Amino acid sequence: MRVMVLITGTGADEDKIAPTQEMLAQMGEYNEQLVKAGVMLDGQGLHPSAKGARVVFDTTGTSVVDGPFTESKELLAGYWIWQVSSLEEAVEWAKRCPSDPQYGSTQVLEIRPVFEPEDFGAEYTPELREQDERLAEEIKAQHGGA
DSSP states (O other): OOEEEEEEEOOOGGGOOOOHHHHHHHHHHHHHHHHHHTEEEEEEEEGGGOEEEEEEEEETTEEEEESOTOSOEEOOOOEEEEEESSSHHHHHHTTOOOOOOOOOSEEEEEEEEOOOOOGGGSSSHHHHHHHHHHHHHHHHHHHTTO
16 A cells, blocks of 8 residues: 655744754665665655745635745645555554654654555546556656656
């Protein structure tokens, strides 16, 4: 099963945090363990919300809110995509993640299974499956098979 592991932080602390060489080295070692175990498929850290935007859809239409999002209780700071045998395995890997007190008193990794075609049942018609497969091939071709 594939899971997305979301690394969250708080908006109020976001501008006070810069990764240290020690933390980058610890995360590099952790990522190396994930790769060697065949678990990690992808993963990246995200720039602070000050460099981002939110597109909001509501009953009045669509609006754009520029960062920073300092009022947010939780902000995405990064992510991984992992291939694991179960949610329990993902939890065990997440518990091994290095943490650093400079990132606030509470750090959270949220683990969410990624939908697979079989999760959709009869609603996922052969035509929809074909479209998804075609789009996946197009994406690979556009990005050199990456």
